[in-house]
Amino acid sequence: MTMAYLAQPEQQQKLEWLDGGTFSVLLDEDATEGKLTVGRFDVARGEAPPFHLHTREDEVFLLLKGSALVWSGEEEHELREGGIVYLPRNVPHSYRITSDRADLLMIATPGGIEGMFRHAGRDLRTPRPEGFEIPRALLEEAAELYGGIVLGPPR
Template identity: 75%
Template sequence: MSIPYLAQADRQQKLEWLDGGTFSVLLDSAATGGQLTVGRFDVSEGEAPPFHMHTREDEVFMLIGGTALLWVGDEEMELSEGGIVYLPRNVPHGYRVTSATADLLMIATPGGIEGMFRQAGRDRATPRPPGFEISREALAAAADAYGQVVVGPPR
């Protein structure tokens, strides 16, 4: 059984993510009894994960600020500020930020996907190693460990 959990901003883990962006772990599976993960991306223009699908969780993305192109299967859509999308598991998808910056809220259920971000990313509370980047190999290994399937390059 889950219990209420308060995650103040100063206690949320911030991870360096793709292209120098930040993924903040707002609520993880430990805090929600495995029910969900809530995270927030603060990223720059051009940030785009590989085209991928989730095998373990359904995902909801809300674009709090900015604009992006979104691909779901073979369909391309524009996602504008305030737009929200539901991405069921096993549906290939990806996005590319088209504004100078973007603020995206992600909710995944059940929880656990935060482990992928923690494995491949870097905790911003620790010193940044010179030349740090998330290699394709590190991203692929983390994706595989957490039930993500990379089906193509970023779009």
């Protein structure tokens, strides 16, 4: 049997994301023949993406460390360390980190959503522009390019 793909931590792309957090691209659509994307967030208290939905992929979040509130439609749930949530495509959702830090694993299928993070985020191998932030217009543009729809502000 041959291993189809292997990347050590130093080979994985790391992007600056919302509120100074990071998103690491662990597996992208190229590595998985389009089947899935696996990413990992390292984020601080209060990090929250806008309320949104995905038209192309289903998502799974596994909270490795920390705590968060998760919204699925109008339902609010607490997600504790070790908790997992499945968010089918076309279901509006968001989350807000409630612990000091959180380590969150994301799996999306099919692959391709990493393009959104690459479009709006900043590769940590490049110099950081002073005052870097991801404006809402860029986030909405990135979401739209990759089948996402921003429905409202963070919760």
